[in-house]
Amino acid sequence: MGLEDAGDLVLHTVFSKIGPESTARVACVSKRLQVSASEESLWSIFCSRDLNISSPLDPHGDLGPSFKTAYQLWRESFRMYPWELVKRVRLCWDNLKLWLSLNFPEAKATLRKGATEDDLQELETVLKVKLPLATRLLYRFVDGQELSSSNGLDGYLGIIGGYSVYSHEVNVYLLPLKKMIRETKVAIRHLNSSSISNLVIVAASVVASLKIFFLDCTNGQLYTVTSNRQLLPCVPDSLVHDINGDQKQDALLLWLEEHGRRLQTGAIKIREEENIKSISLFPEFPPLCSIAITNGVQVRASSVFIPEISNLRDQPPAYWYAYSIRMSLVPEGCILKGTHHSSCQLYWRHWVIRADNEVIDNVNGEAVIGKYPLLQAGEEEFVYESCSSFPTTAGAIEGSFTFVPGSLRDPKGSQFEVKVAEFSLELPDYIF
Template sequence: MGLEDAGDLVLHIILSKIGPEGTAIVACVSKRLQISASEESLWSIFCSLHLNISTPLDPYGDPAPSFKRAYQMWRESFRMYPWSLVKRVRTCWDNLKQWLSLNFPEAKATLRKGCTEDDLEEVETALKVKLPLPTRLLYRFVDGQEPSSPSNGVMGIIGGYSAYSHEVNVYLLPLKEVIRETNEILGHLEISRRLNLIVVAVSALSTMKIFFLDCANGQLYTGTGARQMLPCVPESLVRSVHETNGDQQQDAMLLWLEEHGRRLQTGVIKIREQDGFKSISLFPEIPPLCSVAVTNGVQVRASSVFIPEMSNLRDQPPAYWYAYSIRMSLVPEGCILKGTTHSSCQLYWRHWSIRADDQVIDTVNGEAVIGQYPLLKAGEEEEFVYESCSSFPTTSGSIEGSFTFVPGSLKDSKGSQFEVQVAEFPLKLPDYIF
């Protein structure tokens, strides 16, 4: 039996399986097949599967007259790119936008509408570079973010960390800012334009945190305090893409954003709210990158983030800097000591054991944490959070220790002091640097 003899339902199923390209070919065979191949229900399936749209929209989010026309407009708009790459970039942005919609809509609102091919050519002309195809597509879908400021909240979609007065929160630059920041930063750092570097992301809070895209090899870099360039994506992945797809298929920036989206969606990193402002915290929240220990009802969670902009790998020994975050809270049942329950307890003392390559290089003993004696109370939803930083001579280290607490409070002790474990947490040069 040929396609002409198939019933409408069978024909619909067949066409949905062979995809839009096959359907377009079948439409040329006869009048009946042309009618079947033009059904809106069929093209709505293609739009859903390939473009993740449930209503007819063009690439700029404007209404299209039909699903078939919407699909055609997408193909026409991106005809100069491999369609598989278009779908991959679209999926990357869809995943990020979905997470932002649910968890950080204020940051999603800062994402700019996609740029045009003319906008991309303007950047290439102004900066004398040839943008990798994935980077071009990333900007075709989203032209970076509207700059934020501490006064209206820090809404970088990459996020950041803090340690003492050093605060970082990274956002993606729109193309106009890419031109301005590249000219300004490369000139200030006296970096040769022949290196094909452009600035694609910076911190809204610290001018030290900058991300450079190398348009020649497709790698994404960030700088150290000694002006060394560290790759932000594993070199093996970028080389693999280069060997498979050629010079125009480099996608370190795409790999970087895909990995960031995975970490957000799996809960490795989350939103932090402080002083009424929300931001994405890069301190990991789940094991093995985050350690968790509960002692007598006191829970302590700890994790770290590499700080490239403070590091100096030219020193002998080199200085790898890490920020670490300690989050402590009292379980709802309270503090339990020798069968007695207390509704509060207060920190008095800290002890740290610091290792580099499994060798103890330092121990720390002292009162308080960052000058504070946190009082933990049962039923409080918010954790007490403090952040600090430390320098290591190797790429791999760890910290573990304990806190000494007093049941009740320091002014009104309800019993003997007790030790609370801080389980070992890693400080390691990561594969992906954010």
């Protein structure tokens, strides 16, 4: 039996398996196959599979007459790019937008509509660069973030997020093309180096502390800058280049895909403090976050590398890390010798700090950042951040807190030790 003799259901199944390109070619064989290959239900499958759209929307978001027309408009609009790359970039943005819609709609509202080819050409002409294909596509879908200078809270709406430790605050957002041009011109003048002529700034912090990300338009790698102006790769070189050193992938796309995975899995999440929401880059669960429970007291600890204050050219070098300690009391309360207490209060801390498995410091002292947190059963975690520098890329901290049941003013029993499981402070594969 020939293909033209097959029933509609069989043809529909075959076409859905061979994909839109092959279906379009088969449609040229005969009138019978052309009719079957034009069914709306078939092209709705292709639109859903390739573009993640459930209605016939064109690339501008306008409703078209049919799924087949919508698919054709998408292909025509992005004809200068590999289609597999278009689908991948579309999926990257869809995943990020979905997470933002569910968890951080305020930040999603800052995303700009996609740039045009003319917009991209203007940037390339002004900065005398040639953007990698994936970067061009990322901006065709979303032209960065639009942050209002009139609203101070906008500085915490960066889709990359950040951290704070003492007075050092970072929150990174994706720059729109026009701001990318302005910021890159300023950076080139400030750094005064011909070696950065192929670099463009694609992301930066907009709160108090400066942190910037450069995309190298020649090799596709993404870099951030240390305090002594050293460029650090933000994506593993093995993913960006093959063994011969040839360009393999665009680091900005890899970086955003990895960031999206961390958001979707809950490895990082929203933090709200004093009614200000932001994406916190401190990891939330193992192996990058240590967790220990002692007598009902849970302590979670994790770290973030701080490139912008690190100095890797010093002897010894200074690798700086911020670390977040989160402590809470389980709903059952503090449990000591079978007795439950509804509260306990921290009195003392003890840290053992290692670099390359060698102890470099042993810290004992009252309180944490000058505070004596009182934990109540079932209440939210008490969170504090601090920082430390290491002379090597591999460090770790572990230790303990001394608590008293009840409170320091009204103790209900003897002091007890609460373990802080070892957590690493290491130069990461991906730097955000």
